Amino acid sequence: MDNLRQKAKELLESKTVNLVIGYENGTNGKARAVFITDPEKTGKLIYDERCKQNLAVYLNKHEVKHYGKIAIVAPLMVMRSILVLVSECQVKKENIVALGIGEDGSLLDFPSLEVVEKYVAKIPLGNPQSDQEILDKLNAMTMEQRRAFWQNELERCFKCYACRAACPMCYCLRCTVECNQPQWISAPAHPLGNLEWHMLRTMHLTGRCVSCGDCGRACPLNIPIHLLTMQQAEEAFHMFGVRAGTSMKAESALSTYKPDDKENFIL
Amino acid sequence: MEQFEPKLVAFVCNWCTYAGADLTGTSRIKYATNVRIIRFPCTGRIDFMLISKAFANGADGVIVSGCHPNDCHYTSGNFHARRRWMSFNAMLTFMGIDPDRIIFSWVSAAEGAKWADVVNQSVEQIRKLGPFTEYQKLVQSGIEEENFNG
Amino acid sequence: MTPEKKIIDRVALDKLYESLKAAGNKMFAPVFRNEQTDFEYNPNASEISYNHIQTTQSVKNTVFPKIENLFRFESSQKGVDLLNIDFTKVPRVVVWNAHPCDAAAFSALDSVFNWDFKDEIYNSRREKLAVIGMSCIKADENCFCTSVDLNPGSVKGSDILLTPLANGTYLAEILTEQGKAIADANASLFTASNGENKEEVLAKVEKQFDHSKVTENLANGFENPFWHEFSLRCIGCGACAYVCPICTCFDIQDESKAGNGRRLRCWDSCGFGLFTLHTSGHNPREIQSQRWRQRVMHKFSYQPDRNEFIGCVGCGRCSRACPVDMNILEQLVALEKLEVAK
Numbered sequence: 001m002d003n004l005r006q007k008a009k010e011l012l013e014s015k016t017v018n019l020v021i022g023y024e025n026g027t028n029g030k031a032r033a034v035f036i037t038d039p040e041k042t043g044k045l046i047y048d049e050r051c052k053q054n055l056a057v058y059l060n061k062h063e064v065k066h067y068g069k070i071a072i073v074a075p076l077m078v079m080r081s082i083l084v085l086v087s088e089c090q091v092k093k094e095n096i097v098a099l100g101i102g103e104d105g106s107l108l109d110f111p112s113l114e115v116v117e118k119y120v121a122k123i124p125l126g127n128p129q130s131d132q133e134i135l136d137k138l139n140a141m142t143m144e145q146r147r148a149f150w151q152n153e154l155e156r157c158f159k160c161y162a163c164r165a166a167c168p169m170c171y172c173l174r175c176t177v178e179c180n181q182p183q184w185i186s187a188p189a190h191p192l193g194n195l196e197w198h199m200l201r202t203m204h205l206t207g208r209c210v211s212c213g214d215c216g217r218a219c220p221l222n223i224p225i226h227l228l229t230m231q232q233a234e235e236a237f238h239m240f241g242v243r244a245g246t247s248m249k250a251e252s253a254l255s256t257y258k259p260d261d262k263e264n265f266i267l
Numbered sequence: 268m269e270q271f272e273p274k275l276v277a278f279v280c281n282w283c284t285y286a287g288a289d290l291t292g293t294s295r296i297k298y299a300t301n302v303r304i305i306r307f308p309c310t311g312r313i314d315f316m317l318i319s320k321a322f323a324n325g326a327d328g329v330i331v332s333g334c335h336p337n338d339c340h341y342t343s344g345n346f347h348a349r350r351r352w353m354s355f356n357a358m359l360t361f362m363g364i365d366p367d368r369i370i371f372s373w374v375s376a377a378e379g380a381k382w383a384d385v386v387n388q389s390v391e392q393i394r395k396l397g398p399f400t401e402y403q404k405l406v407q408s409g410i411e412e413e414n415f416n417g
Numbered sequence: 418m419t420p421e422k423k424i425i426d427r428v429a430l431d432k433l434y435e436s437l438k439a440a441g442n443k444m445f446a447p448v449f450r451n452e453q454t455d456f457e458y459n460p461n462a463s464e465i466s467y468n469h470i471q472t473t474q475s476v477k478n479t480v481f482p483k484i485e486n487l488f489r490f491e492s493s494q495k496g497v498d499l500l501n502i503d504f505t506k507v508p509r510v511v512v513w514n515a516h517p518c519d520a521a522a523f524s525a526l527d528s529v530f531n532w533d534f535k536d537e538i539y540n541s542r543r544e545k546l547a548v549i550g551m552s553c554i555k556a557d558e559n560c561f562c563t564s565v566d567l568n569p570g571s572v573k574g575s576d577i578l579l580t581p582l583a584n585g586t587y588l589a590e591i592l593t594e595q596g597k598a599i600a601d602a603n604a605s606l607f608t609a610s611n612g613e614n615k616e617e618v619l620a621k622v623e624k625q626f627d628h629s630k631v632t633e634n635l636a637n638g639f640e641n642p643f644w645h646e647f648s649l650r651c652i653g654c655g656a657c658a659y660v661c662p663i664c665t666c667f668d669i670q671d672e673s674k675a676g677n678g679r680r681l682r683c684w685d686s687c688g689f690g691l692f693t694l695h696t697s698g699h700n701p702r703e704i705q706s707q708r709w710r711q712r713v714m715h716k717f718s719y720q721p722d723r724n725e726f727i728g729c730v731g732c733g734r735c736s737r738a739c740p741v742d743m744n745i746l747e748q749l750v751a752l753e754k755l756e757v758a759k
C-alpha cells in the first residue's frame with residue numbers, strides 16, 4: 001500500500017499524470033473509487049479485498065477524460081479492461097498509466113501498457129471460481145429449468161441500467177435500447193422488454209467481457225446478470241479461442257472471424 | 268385436430284438465398300407456404316435483434332440464410348454472421364430459449380431445390396415444436412392494467 | 418379524527434392480514450426472497466418479513482408502477498381511436514408493514530402528482546390505497562428520517578400504525594377514517610390498550626443535519642465545486658432514483674404493432690445522460706455532476722421551495738443501492754457545512 005501511495009505521489013508530483021484513480025475507504029466499511037489530483041492526498045489510497053469495483057469504467061467518462069493523462073489502480077480486471085478500451089480506440093494508450101496490482105496485492109511496475117499485455121499473457125484467465133461453479137450448475141440443468149431460472153430473475157429487472165453503467169465496456173453514448181427510430185428493444189421493463197434488454201447486453205458484450213462481475217454487483221435487485229456475460233466469455237473462448245482484454249491490437253471475437261470457424265448447426 | 272400451421276420468417280441475403288428462392292419458383296418446385304421472406308443485402312446485416320423482433324411479433328420460427336462461406340458478395344459478411352449466430356445460439360441455450368426455433372442455412376443462387384428442402388424441413392421442425400407460446404406470453408404479460416381491464 | 422390506540426397480538430396480526438386479503442384487497446407486503454427483502458403483491462402471511470431494516474424498493478410501485486398503461490390506440494381506415502383505460506377498475510391495495518418513511522412518502526407523491534396537473538391515474542390508485550405502517554425498532558447507518566422531520570415512529574401517511582412492543586404484541590394507532598373502518602371491520606382481533614409507550618421501543622436515529630441549512634446552502638451553491646468533487650464517482654445509473662420512494666421521473670413509451678398499441682409511462686431517472694438531451698443534440702445537463710446536482714437540488718431546494726415538502730424521507734435506500742457508494746447522507750452532512758458565498 002505504501003508503494004502504491006508513493007508511486008501515485010511521484011506520478012502526480014512529476015506531473016506525469018494529472019489524476020490518479022484508485023480506491024479509498026468509503027462509508028459504512030465499504031471501499032470506493034477516489035480521484036486524486038493533489039500529491040499530498042495520495043495517502044487516501046488503499047487496496048484490499050473490498051476493492052472490487054472495475055475502475056476502468058471511469059476512463060471513458062467525459063469529466064475524467066478531461067484530465068488528460070491518468071494513472072489508475074489496476075488489478076487484473078482493470079488491466080484487461082484497459083486493453084479492451086485501447087483496442088476499441090476508446091482511450092489513448094499514452095494517456096494511461098496502470099498502477100498494476102498483482103494477485104498478492106503488491107504493486108507491479110508497468111512502464112507501459114505493452115508490459116501489461118505481457119503480464120496478462122502469463123496469467124490463466126477465466127471466470128472467478130465461485131461464478132464458474134454457478135455457471136456449471138446452470139449448464140447442467142435442463143433447458144426448461146434454465147428458462148424458468150432466467151424468467152424468474154429477469155422479470156424483476158426494473159431497467160435502472162446500473163448493469164450497463166457499471167461496465168467499462170458499455171460505453172456507448174446512445175445505447176441501442178435508447179434508439180427509437182426504429183425501436184429495436186422494447187424499452188419498458190416488462191418481461192419481454194427485460195428479456196430483449198438482457199439479450200442485447202449479453203450479445204454486445206460477447207467476446208468483450210472481462211469477467212469482473214461488476215454488472216451483477218451493481219444490480220440493486222440482485223439479478224445475477226453477470227452470469228450471462230461470463231458464460232458468453234467462456235463460450236467465445238471455446239468457440240473462437242480468444243479472450244477479451246489480452247492485447248491492445250486484437251479485435252473482439254465478434255468483430256473478426258476465421259474462414260474455418262466450426263459450427264454444427266448450419267444447414 | 269387441425270394441423271398446426273406455424274408462421275415462419277426468413278431473413279435472407281439478396282445475392283444468394285434470395286436468388287436461390289427465386290430459382291425455386293422459376294423451377295416450379297412446390298414448397299411449404301408458411302414462410303414470409305425478408306430480403307437483406309447480406310447475412311452480415313442480419314442482427315440477432317431482428318430475430319427477436321420476429322418472435323415478439325408472433326413468429327413461431329425463423330430461418331436465416333445466405334451465401335456459402337467464401338461466396339459472400341461482400342467477401343466476409345457471412346463469416347461475421349456465422350460467429351454472431353454461434354454466439355447467439357450459445358446464449359439462447361444458456362437462457363433456456365430453444366435454439367431449434369431458428370434455422371440457419373447456406374443456400375446459393377443455384378440451389379433452388381435446397382431452399383425448398385430447407386423451408387420444408389424447417390416448417391416440419393417448427394410444427395413439431397408447436398406455437399411459440401412461451402415467447403408470445405411474454406409479449407402479453409407484465410402490465411397490470413391488461414389484467415383488470417381485459 | 419382523534420387517533421385511537423389498541424393492541425393486537427402476533428397471531429391476530431396474521432389474521433388481520435388474511436382478512437384484508439380475503440376482503441378482496443391486493444396486499445403489498447415485504448418478503449425475503451432472492452437474498453433481499455422487497456415488497457410483493459399478495460404473499461402468504463407466513464412469508465412476510467417483520468425483521469428487516471429496509472426493503473430494497475419503496476412502496477411507490479403501488480401508485481406509480483414501473484410501467485403504467487395510460488391508454489390504448491387502434492387505427493383503422495377512418496383514423497385513430499384512443500381507448501381509455503378504465504381506472505375505476507383499479508384494485509384496492511393495502512400497503513402492509515411499511516416503515517414510517519415510506520408511509521410519509523405518499524404525501525410527497527400526492528403533491529407531485531397534483532401540483533398543477535391532476536394526474537387522474539395516480540389519484541385513482543391513491544384513492545383505493547390503505548397504508549398499514551410499522552414503526553421501526555431497528556435502523557442502520559443509512560437511515561436519517563430524524564433529519565428530515567420524521568422519526569422511527571411517525572404516524573404521517575399511515576392509516577393504522579403498528580409498533581412492535583417488547584412483550585410481543587403490537588400497539589395499533591388508528592389514525593384515519595379508513596384505518597378505523599379496517600379496525601372496526603376486524604374489531605375482534607384488537608384488544609384495548611393500556612397506555613403502552615411506544616417511544617421506548619423505537620429505533621434510535623440521531624439527527625445528522627439541519628435540512629433547512631442544507632436548503633439554504635443549496636440556494637447559493639449551484640456553481641459550487643462541491644458537485645464535481647462529490648460526483649466524479651457517480652456512474653450515472655438509475656439505481657438511486659428507481660429505489661427512491663419520492664423520485665418520480667418518468668418517460669413515455671409507445672408500443673405498437675400495425676398501428677395498434679398502447680402508451681406506457683415508465684420510470685426514468687434524471688441521472689441518465691439522455692434524460693435532458695434535446696432533439697437538437699444540445700444537452701443542458703451534459704455531465705454527471707450536473708445530473709447529480711439536479712437530484713439533490715430537486716429534493717432539498719426546488720421541492721421545499723415550490724411544493725413545501727422535502728423530496729426525501731431519509732429511508733437511505735439510494736445509499737444502499739448505489740454501486741459506487743455515493744452516500745446521500747454523507748453528502749447532505751457535507752452540504753450543511755458547505756461554505757457558500759451569499
Ligand code: SF4
Pocket residue numbers: 156157158159160161162163164218219220221222223225
Ligand atoms: S442493474 Fe439490475 S435492475 Fe438494473 S437494469 Fe440491470 S438487471 Fe435490471
Ligand code: SF4
Pocket residue numbers: 054166167168169205208209210211212213214215216226229230
Ligand atoms: S462482468 Fe459485467 S461489468 Fe464486468 S466486463 Fe463483463 S459485462 Fe462488463
Ligand code: SF4
Pocket residue numbers: 657660661662663664716728729730731732733734735736745
Ligand atoms: S433520496 Fe435516498 S434517502 Fe431520500 S427518500 Fe430517496 S432513496 Fe430515500
Ligand code: SF4
Pocket residue numbers: 650651652653654655656657658688735738739740741742743
Ligand atoms: S448516485 Fe449511485 S445509484 Fe445514483 S446514479 Fe450515481 S452511481 Fe447510480
